[in-house]
Amino acid sequence: MNWFKSLFRVWRREIRLVFTDIGVLLFFFALPLAYPIVYTLIYNPEVVKKIDTVVVDNCRTADSREFVRNLGATQGFNIIGYASDMQEARRAWMEKKSYGVVEIPADFSRKIGRGEQAVCSFYSDMSLLLRYRQYLFSLTDLQMHEVTAITARRLADGGLLTSTVGGLPVNTQANFLGDVSQGFASFVMPGIVVLILQQSLLLGITMIAGTAADRRRKNKGYDPLDYETGTLATVLGKSLCYLMIYLPLSYYILELIPWMFSLPHIGRFMDFMPLIFVMLLATSFLGQTLQVFVRERESSLLVIVFTSVVFLFLSGLTWPRYAFSPFWKMISDLVPATWGMEGFIRINSNGSTLADVSHYYMGLWALTGLYFISAVVLRHFTSKAHADCQRQGRECAEVSEI
Template sequence: MNWFRLIADELSLTLRDSSTRLLLLGSVALYAFFYPYPYSPEVQTHVPVAVVDLDHSSLSRQLIRMAGAGDRVRVARRTATLAEAKALCSAGEVQGILLVPEGFQGKVLKGEKAEVGVWSEALSFFTYRQVATGLLTASKTLSAGIEIKRLRAAGLGGEAAFAAMDPLPLQIVQLFNPAGGYGTYVVPLVFALILQQTLLMGVGMVAGARSEAGDSAWFSAGPGLFGAVSMVSAKLAAYLLLYSIHALAYFGVLHRFYDFVERGAVFEMALMMALFLAAVILFALTLSVLFPHRETSLFVLIGTSMPAIFLSGISWPVEALPAWLRAASLVIPSTAGIDGFLRVSTMGAGLGDVAGDVTILLGLTLVYFITATWVFYKKGRE
């Protein structure tokens, strides 16, 4: 059978089935718009906090004004006691508390150490970071201003006072995520994982449906090993064509729509994505013989999404994983694929900089092509 006809038949078979069409086209399209949208603000701003001012002094009021002047937190409620503020936090009306103790201004004027209390909801690390950073920044800014006034009163000039207060100023530059946003960090990673998981389940559904129908011709284009090679390569080309369109939509169109960071060269990004998709497709074809029914791949593979997220370094740094687990995770294409592609696209790395990931993906592509050909050959003989 003509090789290009095999490609056309595979695409026709995939898109003709409503369930497979929904998974390979519908779910990818839905994820494209509904997953990134909640993260479009990038960072959480104006987190509501309660203030307990037990000092009622001009300095405590200045601290409260400074706390609410930034975009991290906003003073939503003022309470007379800490117990009232904690009750508001428990009820979900506020997500943090600033306590200014009695005698705060008096201690500052005497040159004694004065403290303020900060409580933050820790259910969300991002909320905790915004509350803690916002309130502590206000406290440190007020403290620095008071110290500079003392130094100037002691006879130091303005610049000398600033230098004495901060002798080694630190300038932090966030190279690859200027806004420090969660969306810029996580959405491109999850996009790549969506491509992998939908491919694995989609190919498994097609294989399961063909097995149910007793269609052994899906596994071989002819007798012998050559027939299996022809079929595997045709299916690889078919799904690579389909998912190249998805990848272009994800990393070409939506990246620009949501204004995510993109520093990589187009050719190098395309090559990394092609290697990643090829490894995933061949991995899916290798696994496809394990699914005797249409729904089997969904039940088996849907639970692998969370481990894949964990092993890819999205939720936990891979450097902190045990060595054996890091080594085992390399059999999953997303481990090297996500790392390499994101380094190229987000950090502007060249192919030489991600040579390790490229080598792993090339190795996986070769190994899974061999395994897919072997299982298709065995299945075709049956």
């Protein structure tokens, strides 16, 4: 009973530290509540459409004009006008009036009439790959449409029935799973929100530790808000406090945000919530492991915020993990958000069950055990060091009084 009372006192003290520190409140509440909405609103258009484009038509025939009309009817192209030559088109490009240039050669219609291959040149601004991606998709669709139309025309000229021409000899069809719209927000947000949960929790935990270090410096090694109890009760009491705060936030971020913005969300809450619970538990122990290295309140901002970009790349969201070198794959495996992202995306976007992502689930339990042991061991030694420092401070005070 004494141990459970100590656990409750640690939990109560940690709750007090959280709700009396404006910085921790910002990290624990404002950041998880606001960031998913801000990020999703930024990427809310999902797909880049109707990109301003200039055409240089050196052919000036009915075929070239029809080609330009078909180009403007695609999802990616917005034909803003014709340029007399490439120099004029380049000026429009340099002035950011257009992000692409289509050049139609003078022999475009003649080659089509002869049954030869007609080549059009396309120049794209590569400063944003999303624009180039949409350009490429639209050009591919238009190319297939033009080939079908030309094939039908040649058959008609040969005296064959064109009604039997329904498409290309080889028809391709893409069915995208998870991100059916191929939108950027639907692709990146399910992973980003999991990383936000981890990083905001780590920021708050390390900031609490930095504030406690400041109090010890002011009081000669003694923290007036610390509660002296066993190491195990301290570690578990702190984690209980963090889980109590972050489980409701996880429901908001992972269940309500996709519903608000119509993001892919076909996974069941009862499947991904156990995975997220273990990830939060591992993150709380990781934060308590990092606490012992925090000496100032501001150092949490410098270290944890910097690692956010590193953890994003290590998660496999921007580059597949199977292409990592063994060293970086090992570092990636030590980050709880890596396992949480991969498991959550499979459940949320592809409809997997918890049994289907058991590999990631067990990996998170392994990280939980690893960081729990490290948090307990480091807490034990730092508690002894703080007690020795406090004892020495009291002895020095007694000598000075004598």
